[in-house]
Amino acid sequence: MDQLFRKIYNHPLFTSTDMLEIVSLHKRVILPKNSFLLEEGKTANAYYLIEKGLIRFYVHDYNGNEITTQFICENEIANEVSSLFQRIPSIQNIQAVTDAVVWKIDFEDFQHLYHTMESVREWGREWMSAQLFQIQQRSIEMITQSASSRYLHLMEYRPQIIQQAPLKQIASYLGIADTSLSRIRKEIVVS
Amino acid sequence: MDQLFRKIYNHPLFTSTDMLEIVSLHKRVILPKNSFLLEEGKTANAYYLIEKGLIRFYVHDYNGNEITTQFICENEIANEVSSLFQRIPSIQNIQAVTDAVVWKIDFEDFQHLYHTMESVREWGREWMSAQLFQIQQRSIEMITQSASSRYLHLMEYRPQIIQQAPLKQIASYLGIADTSLSRIRKEIVVS
DNA sequence: GAAAGCACTTTACATAAGTCAAGAAATGTT
DNA sequence: AACATTTCTTGACTTATGTAAAGTGCTTTC
Missing domain, CATH: 2.60.120.10 (Jelly Rolls)
Structure with a gap:
């Protein structure tokens, strides 16, 4: 504390x-x-x-x-x-x-x-x-990076979010549909 | 002044x-x-x-x-x-x-x-x-609105930008390719 | 005033991401 | 434990936007 x-x-x-x-x-x-x-x-x-x-x-x-x-x-x-x-x-x-x-x-x-x-x-x-x-940086990321790069970035720098937030919330935060995020997760596991 | x-x-x-x-x-x-x-x-x-x-x-x-x-x-x-x-x-x-x-x-x-x-x-x-x-509102707009809605929004609320900035700058501000903005402009004129 | 360089448009094609619908898995509730 | 609900995944198909390349028309410049 x-x-x-x-x-x-x-x-x-x-x-x-x-x-x-x-x-x-x-x-x-x-x-x-x-x-x-x-x-x-x-x-x-x-x-x-x-x-x-x-x-x-x-x-x-x-x-x-x-x-x-x-x-x-x-x-x-x-x-x-x-x-x-x-x-x-x-x-x-x-x-x-x-x-x-x-x-x-x-x-x-x-x-x-x-x-x-x-x-x-x-x-x-x-x-x-x-x-x-920070919020400016996030806007730039939204414009210049693909959805999966943005997800990987979150995984690297803010793992607590990936671990504790439900998929739907993460998807809306990343600006994508939840089905798309599900697919992105699958690709990451495979590769 | x-x-x-x-x-x-x-x-x-x-x-x-x-x-x-x-x-x-x-x-x-x-x-x-x-x-x-x-x-x-x-x-x-x-x-x-x-x-x-x-x-x-x-x-x-x-x-x-x-x-x-x-x-x-x-x-x-x-x-x-x-x-x-x-x-x-x-x-x-x-x-x-x-x-x-x-x-x-x-x-x-x-x-x-x-x-x-x-x-x-x-x-x-x-x-x-x-x-x-404002910057938060802009992020939300980027997530929830299509490129053409965002352009129309700019036209309505910040016409000075549409009138004075080159297409390329407006396109990058809207987070789209300049060819896409050119298409959007064409559609707006037609409709 | 011809050449060069920009700014913008257009076309054809590629691709990322969205939508909708079905099903599986996990979680919560009685 | 059984049921209901929510969460997540998967598949088939659609759509918006990107990419690359060529073309048009303006400016700028020597």
Whole structure:
């Protein structure tokens, strides 16, 4: 658990005192599989550090299909930024894919940190920049790589997802039909 | 020009005094077509408000092809966030698609505003949230919509791009081959 | 003002991925 | 344990998009 906070709040400006204050505002939450951290239509009031388990973000497309837009693995942050920081209802759902243990920090508590600590502001801005970078990289991958390359990439860099998420969710995350993913898996096993 | 600043720095927390100070730190720059605002490998030192003209972001994929990742239209901001705020070399290029007039603000000047004005911090965080939201929406569109729907969507909501960018750049932005875009255009004219 | 170079279009063909439907396997429920 | 449900696989067929190559028409340039 200590390791979790050190991994996530990893910024040169943080002092030990900062860290103690930050950690003290997080609350441990146990989540059963399939439970929600945020439902569409509601406004986010917290973000979450994932200690154990797998989390996903999904939206409904115009046909009502669920599209998984993000997977959040252990030692990562689940934060629906546009709802939390613009204080507007979310179009995304955040759901536990497996049973999970997470640490929650409420918006008001974070606001307090953000307004009183320079280090938190810098950390926050860099975290958002990194998010933007990652999502940009993912778009580029979607454009330039084939479905099977994208799957292999996931296998290599985010194996937790392959192991714990159902095929249908992975397929929608990769932007392909679930039958196609099934076929891709078969080819990989053969070769 | 006044309208440009009002559109971009549009946040309830800004006072007239804030606005005057902010505007005073921007410098007008004239850009010839094809000139660069940022080149890959260099670290961004400013961001830009676009008064006139069209700007694009692009990267090179592993085959050396240019992939246009963003178009920035008039009254929008061109900011390579991960390079500017994480102070690391950019993998993206920012280039003027047409002759352009932009207003530049240097990183140090922005840092000054950011550290001294609460309103700038809130504005900045909301702007980044909005960016994340937009890029997320674009990913979803890439997954769920056909190439021609995506093109029609661009036509409807960002006509400046269709009018001013060459076909090849639009095609890579939509994630399709330029011959495919040419076909799509033909079908649209016929129907 | 002819040549060269771009930007775009068109054609023929190849291929990745989608759709639909059936069945197998796994999981959850009483 | 038996049933119902969900998840995953497989097959046959369709379709959107990619590839390669040739052709058209504009600009740019010397």
